Amino acid sequence: MKRxxxxxIGEFGLIQHLTEKIELKxxxxxKGVGDDAxxxxxxxxxxxxxxxxxxxxxxxxxxxxxxxxxxxxSAVVNFSDIYAxxxxxxxxxxxLGLSKRFSVEDLETFYEGLQLACSIYGVDLVGGDxxxxxxxxxxxxxxxxxxxxGKEIYRSGAKETDLICVSGDLGxxxxxxxxxxxxxxxxxxxxxxxxxxxxxxYLLERQxxxxxxxxxxxxLEKAGIQPTAMIDISDGLSxxxxxxxxxxxxxxxxxxxxxxxxxxxxxxxxEFNMNLVTAALNGGEDYELLFTVPLSLHxxxxxxxxxxxxxxxxxxxxxxxLIGRDGGEVKLKAQGWNSLA
Amino acid sequence: MKRxxxxxIGEFGLIQHLTEKIELKxxxxxKGVGDDAxxxxxxxxxxxxxxxxxxxxxxxxxxxxxxxxxxxxSAVVNFSDIYAxxxxxxxxxxxLGLSKRFSVEDLETFYEGLQLACSIYGVDLVGGDxxxxxxxxxxxxxxxxxxxxGKEIYRSGAKETDLICVSGDLGxxxxxxxxxxxxxxxxxxxxxxxxxxxxxxYLLERQxxxxxxxxxxxxLEKAGIQPTAMIDISDGLSxxxxxxxxxxxxxxxxxxxxxxxxxxxxxxxxEFNMNLVTAALNGGEDYELLFTVPLSLHxxxxxxxxxxxxxxxxxxxxxxxLIGRDGGEVKLKAQGWNSLA
Numbered sequence: 001m002k003r004x005x006x007x008x009i010g011e012f013g014l015i016q017h018l019t020e021k022i023e024l025k026x027x028x029x030x031k032g033v034g035d036d037a038x039x040x041x042x043x044x045x046x047x048x049x050x051x052x053x054x055x056x057x058x059x060x061x062x063x064x065x066x067x068x069x070x071x072x073x074s075a076v077v078n079f080s081d082i083y084a085x086x087x088x089x090x091x092x093x094x095x096l097g098l099s100k101r102f103s104v105e106d107l108e109t110f111y112e113g114l115q116l117a118c119s120i121y122g123v124d125l126v127g128g129d130x131x132x133x134x135x136x137x138x139x140x141x142x143x144x145x146x147x148x149x150g151k152e153i154y155r156s157g158a159k160e161t162d163l164i165c166v167s168g169d170l171g172x173x174x175x176x177x178x179x180x181x182x183x184x185x186x187x188x189x190x191x192x193x194x195x196x197x198x199x200x201x202y203l204l205e206r207q208x209x210x211x212x213x214x215x216x217x218x219x220l221e222k223a224g225i226q227p228t229a230m231i232d233i234s235d236g237l238s239x240x241x242x243x244x245x246x247x248x249x250x251x252x253x254x255x256x257x258x259x260x261x262x263x264x265x266x267x268x269x270x271e272f273n274m275n276l277v278t279a280a281l282n283g284g285e286d287y288e289l290l291f292t293v294p295l296s297l298h299x300x301x302x303x304x305x306x307x308x309x310x311x312x313x314x315x316x317x318x319x320x321x322l323i324g325r326d327g328g329e330v331k332l333k334a335q336g337w338n339s340l341a
Numbered sequence: 342m343k344r345x346x347x348x349x350i351g352e353f354g355l356i357q358h359l360t361e362k363i364e365l366k367x368x369x370x371x372k373g374v375g376d377d378a379x380x381x382x383x384x385x386x387x388x389x390x391x392x393x394x395x396x397x398x399x400x401x402x403x404x405x406x407x408x409x410x411x412x413x414x415s416a417v418v419n420f421s422d423i424y425a426x427x428x429x430x431x432x433x434x435x436x437l438g439l440s441k442r443f444s445v446e447d448l449e450t451f452y453e454g455l456q457l458a459c460s461i462y463g464v465d466l467v468g469g470d471x472x473x474x475x476x477x478x479x480x481x482x483x484x485x486x487x488x489x490x491g492k493e494i495y496r497s498g499a500k501e502t503d504l505i506c507v508s509g510d511l512g513x514x515x516x517x518x519x520x521x522x523x524x525x526x527x528x529x530x531x532x533x534x535x536x537x538x539x540x541x542x543y544l545l546e547r548q549x550x551x552x553x554x555x556x557x558x559x560x561l562e563k564a565g566i567q568p569t570a571m572i573d574i575s576d577g578l579s580x581x582x583x584x585x586x587x588x589x590x591x592x593x594x595x596x597x598x599x600x601x602x603x604x605x606x607x608x609x610x611x612e613f614n615m616n617l618v619t620a621a622l623n624g625g626e627d628y629e630l631l632f633t634v635p636l637s638l639h640x641x642x643x644x645x646x647x648x649x650x651x652x653x654x655x656x657x658x659x660x661x662x663l664i665g666r667d668g669g670e671v672k673l674k675a676q677g678w679n680s681l682a
Contacts, residue, residue: 006479030387034588036425036572037391037486042383046371050378051468051483053436057475084377095394095481126390138480140436145378154376154446231377247375275434 004104010322014104015130017172020110020127022135026090028146029124032154038126040091040144046152050081055153056136057074067106069208071113074139077234080212080287081228082145083231086153087146090123094128097138121214139296151226152292158229158248162292163315165227167216167306170237171276175263175268176200184273202264210287217289219304227291239334242288242320248292251318251334254311256325281332345445358610359452363466367431369487370465372522373507379467379483381432387493391422397477405521408447410549412454415480420462421553421628423486425573427494429558430462430486430536435469438479462555492567494632499570499589503633503654506568508647510601511578513616515624516609517541517548523613543605548614551628558630560645568632577623580675581631583661589633592659593673595652597666622663624675 006014019033031039041049054074062070075092076308082089094114098107118125123143179200197204212232220227229248232241238257245252259280269276292313293301301309311323320332348641360374379389395401397414403411416433423430435455440449459466464484518542524661538545553573556575561568570589572581586593593667610617633654634642652664661673667680 031493031495035420036390036483037428039426039493040390041490042388043385047381047383047388048378048485049434049468049485051434051436051470051481053438053470053472053479053481054567055438055472055474058473074544085380089376091390092390095392097396097399097479105374112511127390128394131393131394131396132399133396135476138394138396138438138479140392140394140479142390142434142483143378143483144388144390147380149382152380154372156376161671216668235473245561265556277665294665307649325649328519 002105006098006102007083009104011130013330014107016106016108019125022115023122025122029126032124032126033128038093039089040106042146044149045146045310046149048085048147050078050083050143051107051140052078054139058140061184062137063184067109071110072209073118074141075114075117075123075289076210077214078141078143079117079123079214080232080234083212083214083217083232084289085147086151086212086217086227086230087113087124087145089143091124091126092105092118093126093142095140096128097131097133098132099133099135099137109142121212122186122330134314152228153227155229155231155244155247158244158292158313159294160250160313160315161295162228163295163298163301163302163309164241164252164254164286164292164311164313165288165307165309166233166289167213167239167287168288169262169265170286170288171280171283172203172206172234172262172265173210173285174279175265176203177285178205178272179203179268181239200264200268201269202262207285210285212287213289216306223300223304224323225293225297225300230289230291233286233288233290234284236284237290238281238332241332244290244292244332245316245320249278251314251316252311252320253318253323255323256300258308260308298302347439347443348446351565352471355657358445359448360466361399368466369431370403370467370593373465373467377432379432379434381458384489385490386487387490388509389396389423389426389488390483391419392481392483393419395467397479397481402525404525405486406452406549409454412451413458414650415462415482416455416458417553418485419482420458420464420555421573421575423484424553424555424558425571425603425630426486426488427492427558427568427571428486428674430464430484430490432465432467432485433459434467434480434483435470435636436470438474439474440474440478443478462475462553471651475566483635490597493570494568496570496572496585496588499585499591499653499654500635501591501656502636502649503569503637504636505593505595505631505633505641505652505654506650507574507578507601507631508554508630509627509629510603510606511627511629512601512621512624513544513547513604513606514551514626515620516606517544518626519613519615520544520609521548541609543603544609551626553628557647562608562647564641566638566641568634571630571632574627575625577625578631579622579673582633583632585633585663586657592655592656592657593652593661594655594659594664596664599649599651601649645671646649667668
């Protein structure tokens, strides 16, 4: 494969090379890459802003994450935060810290992934910063989106008796990561080795190429359902539920047997001898939507494809609990990031 | 000094600790830190977005940059980009990658600097991301600002015969960096050493605690002057002038004897035996504003405090030149970032 050193085209050359083919799609984008700031016109809508920092060795391992997938995922995880406010992502800025290890072709591949995500989700790439790095790859993405006034959904709106709903299924991305980590260990030990991913494609896809739930936001709108609180699941169901409880000053009860889990996730937990519920509660990186709706919408929500009702909101004094298959109660705990521990 | 390990309060604890005292100041900020995205209401104004990535060892050296100054500077360099569009900065998001080397107190100090800048410039800190890092400190800041429709100023509006203006003076931040680097080298050699910064305070201040030219933007507005093109000087006068020429499809002539240079900068260049004009043209980090105005505003612009007219815009075919004190012409060259070379 061709390898062009970044030094041969320089900073300005690199930015121009990577961004020259970008076509702006949104009427809110007046000016994208190429000035001191992007210029946006949000007229009478609200502007949403979210940001994510991804660091090599902490958030991704280039040994098993292809650069194109990394570009795609870096964009999608930000879109997910905008959908979690009931918004629509419209623009992103992308900042990269690059060591000499990366070639112009590597960055083209990364940008292909980024632009594929932007194209599928209708988002414009409007700016960024490219810089040398002494160590690995640093990716910082900020996403800007819009929402009609009064339609924005915070974490703080859940009310007692509201139903707790979740889209898709949980724990698969975490299992995908375990799978990749295992194969990496095996690979380090032997040279002639073909990874055995058959029947586990879904887990890999969920880890390497996650999607944001644009479809669920659109379905909710079509059904005329305005959730009372919403968050996306990036750190695990348990952690996100506690955010809603804390911000809404309520408690919650969810039921183990209602947590949606894919067959491949369950089979993999069995094979790895891991606790399936723990993976679903604390695995993270699912990028599904967790939201609450008034009890009166019970029938409507049951009719929605791809949404499961997993429990209900209680008084704050009742705390936050998982009711097991045997009827036992387990207190929910935040896991979150503990890489500094 | 007290040292609290970040691990003792965890990710969510850290974010809460650092952001709990933040008071929102702008009517455009509906919701700041604490949800999936910040919510902003820009009504009938345009939204501006800019972003900067700062990496330890590349953009700053913690051996001589105090964390409070680093926080201040990280915010200000982003504000400068918004002013360069003739806008007003209103919100920032701050993402940090942190190694175990940093304590909670270190981050408090960094945030003090950030919040001081936000307070002086009237900006709300509305979100961010905090993450573990395997190596040094990573800082990614995105700034959002507003500008009245029709008042935004691009790099592309300069016209033939326009006057080229620059605020403040140039080259001092670069000299400040040379000074700090020299003291660092000396410090490495001997233990009992007091840095000799007397009479060089301005150079250090320009490097360690730069300001964005809010005052110039306000003066221009008060005087009713709408520049035709504008950019802030982060990579050096030469490089930024070429951006204006390229985007506006024009050429330029500037005069060596008109480039504003402070006395301390000149004295330091003498002491270091460095070329003063090179420092002023290519030094960078000045965060002054470079702009063009119609020739008809000549008298008005000469009356403005803190602004120098350094040349004029020509036809593109005339190229981009510095006219020396002796009348000789030197072609302007882009320097930009070459740390990957």
